Every structure is written in C-alpha cells, then in structure tokens.
Amino acid sequence: MKSFFKVVEETGNYEGRATRREFWLFNLWYYLILFVFFVLEEMFVSLKPYLSSFYILSFIGTNICLNNRRLHDSGRSGWWQLTGLIPLVGWLIFIYFMVQPSDKDNEYGPSIQVGPEKNKNGHPSIETIN
Template sequence: MHYYVDVIKRYADFAGRARRQEYWMFVLCSIPIMIVAIVLDFLLGSYPVIFYIYNLAVFLPTLGLSVRRLHDTGRSGWWYLIGFIPFVGWIAMIVLMALEGDAGPNEYGANPKQVTA
C-alpha cells in the first residue's frame, strides 16, 4: 500500500526515475479502487460520477509516475504520447512500462534500485 501512497505524495513530480515495481504496484492498487467506484456508481445510479472523480484525482500522480518510469528506461516523458495512437498505442505503453530500466545512472538521475548511503 505504501507504493500507492508514495506516488500520491509525489503528486506532480516529473523529475527523476521510477522502478517497474513502483509503477506496477500503483496500477495494481488503482484497479480495485476503480472497480469499487464503478460498482458504487452502479448501485447509486450515478454512473460514472465517482469513477470519473477518482480518475481526475489521480490523473497528475499517474502522469508523473508514468513520466518517471519512462525516464528510468532512458526515454523522455514525451514518449507518453505514444499511448494516444489508436489501437496500438496502449500496447506500446505496456511494453515500455514493462522494460527494465537503465542499469546505471542516466540523464534523468541515479538508478533507483541502487541503495544510497
């Protein structure tokens, strides 16, 4: 759960790098919350108000995390726009987010896997 909270704390931080684990754990925590929001919307007859409010609330943290994840692979945050290509963009984003990050430091910062003293 701390992965989710850590991302929310770094609300609009686009600098640095994010590990694969940080990204995918945030996604794993977000999916059940979105499902609950959809169910609540359905039960209350307000579909999709709660779902959209949640997505709006986590838009900037998710964008910041995605940019930091792209930085970890040595790519600019502008690569995020590839996800808007119809039909294949989201597949390309999944592949980019699943790639292992650069082993050493890159132009976006030190390797987040290395423990700093």
C-alpha cells in the same frame, strides 16, 4: 497500499525515476479502487458515474507524473507517453516501455535498482550472497 500513497505524495514531481515495482503496484491499487467505485455505482444507481469520474479526473496528474518517471527509469523522455495516443497500437507500445528493465545511471539520475547486484551473466554476485 503504502506504495500507492508514496506515488500520490510524488504528484507534481516530473523529475527522477520510478521503478517497475512502484509503477505496477500503484496501478494495481488504482484500478482496484476504481473497480470498487464502479461496483458501488452499480449498486446505488443514484451515484451515477460521478464517483468514478471524479476519481479518474483527480488522478490524471499523478498518473502523468508516474508515467514520466517510469519512462525516465528506462532511459526515455517523458514525451514518449504520447505514444499511447496512436490508434490501435499506441497502448501496446506504451505497455512495452513500462515493462522495460531499469536503465543504469542515466541523464535522469542514478539507478534505483532494488535487490541483489547481478554479475555479467545475470546471476547474483558473490559479494551480495554473503
């Protein structure tokens, strides 16, 4: 849940980078909370879809900022979010971009790689094991 609030605090920040972990943990919590709202709306018909609609609308800016920073982490411009608007295949292209590994230092900032450094074969280097 800490990762969810960290991303919410970053709302409005279109610069910098966001790791895959940050992106996917935020989305996990986002959709779990949305599911709870859907269940509550079904249980209490008087709520109608107001609760979930308000929740979705209130997080549009947060999602755009996070997507932008995630694309920066893989070396792409935030404008690549618009690929999601392409009928039928747009969301597949967008998901492909989101699962790409972090790029090394690029024009959007230094690498924020988490975990042990890897050698050219993809194995942890000896310095990080000790």
